[in-house]
Amino acid sequence: MANGAQRSEWTRAVRGFHAGARSDFGSCSFAVVVASSVNGAGGAVPTVLLLCSQGVPNSVIESGERARVQPETTEASRLVETAIQEGLLATLFGRCRVEYEGRAASTLKEGERLVVLKPDGTALVHSDEGQKPVNWQPPGCTHEVQTDGDSLVVRSRRETPEEVLLVEFESVDHVAIFDVTDDHDLSLTGTEEDLRDRILEDPSILEPGFEPRATERQTPAGAVDIYGVDGDGNAVVVELKRRRVGPDAVSQLNRYVESLERDLHAETTVRGFLVAPSVTERASRLLGERGLEFVSLAPSPDT
Structure with missing residues (x-):
């Protein structure tokens, strides 16, 4: 010892x-x-x-590195300018105020926020709450950065309509720039299109003998998701919903049925099917009262 x-x-x-x-x-x-x-x-x-x-x-951050913790104002400006010139994504976190002037005007007083500048001209200002930015500029804007004494000033300009988003940092806690590659688009599943495709691939899911004739068939009440005929030759209107639905969906289907009854031959029977994973009790009662039918079906067989 x-x-x-x-x-x-x-x-x-x-x-x-x-x-x-x-x-x-x-x-x-x-x-x-x-x-x-x-x-x-x-x-x-x-x-x-x-x-x-x-x-x-x-x-230990060499001059070629692309991130700084609590940088000097000039260091932060240099990194952001590099991102703008090279088409990179830049993020800044620190205490700032935000001003917008364009079709309207707004001011955010000093607070800690995250700012994202994207190569396509998008600018986002995020606080510590919520998923949406507290202020933003759309793609196509031009980013600028400069120092003003000890402050770092970032501007995002839009030409048409003329809009300017100004972010003035009194202090920057972190700045980083990234060369981002993302070649893939978002692939959605569980949509009404998936539900439609299931029925078109196997019409008997709706009922045996059903024959689809058209999708998005126009009526005075709107477009019908699937239009077809049943095994007896009656017209069939199919309204698709990807989630549990209530009375509003039943009323929508009923409007389509009534519209087609007026447009088609007077003796034609028009049946209405609401297709969704489930319906509320009120919707179920309303379906019975209107003479409409319900088929429980999810967009994906695994759902």
Whole structure:
């Protein structure tokens, strides 16, 4: 074990190292833990653990790196300008105010926010709540960045209509730029189109003998999802819903049926089918009252 004199010597050494570390590593904060171990000769040797609490220290980020923690204003400006010039995505987090002027005007006072600048001209300003940005600019805008004293100013300009989004950072905690590649579009499943395709591929799912004749058939009341005939030659109107539905869906189907009854031959029977995973009790009662039918079917067989 180390004696009191050794501990004092280690403490002085660590304090000196800690002070030097702060100057060498810029804005990174440290915790220093000192323990003792035994060397081969049986003597006590200090073991120093250096823990950084704020990510990668600034001094180890080379000039070619593309992220900074608590950067100087000029450093943040340089990175964002690089992103704009090279068509990269940039993110900034810090304390800022936001102003918009265009078809209307708005102001967000100082607060901590995340700003995203995309290569397609999109600009997004996010707070710590909700999924939607608190302010934004659409694709096609032009991004600009400049310094104003100790502040970093980002502008996103739209030509038509003329709109300007201004974000002024009084401090930037983090800035990063990325060369993003994403070649895939979002693929949706469980849609009404999936439900329609299931019936068109196997019409007997609706009922044996059903024969689809058209999709999106126009009527004075709107477009019918699927129009066809049953085994007896009666006209069939099919309304598709991908989720559990209530009385509104029944009323919509009834309007289609009544519209076709007026348009078709007077003696033609028009049947109405509501196709959905499930219906509410009120919807079920209304279906019976209107002489309409319900088929429980999900967009995907696995649902």
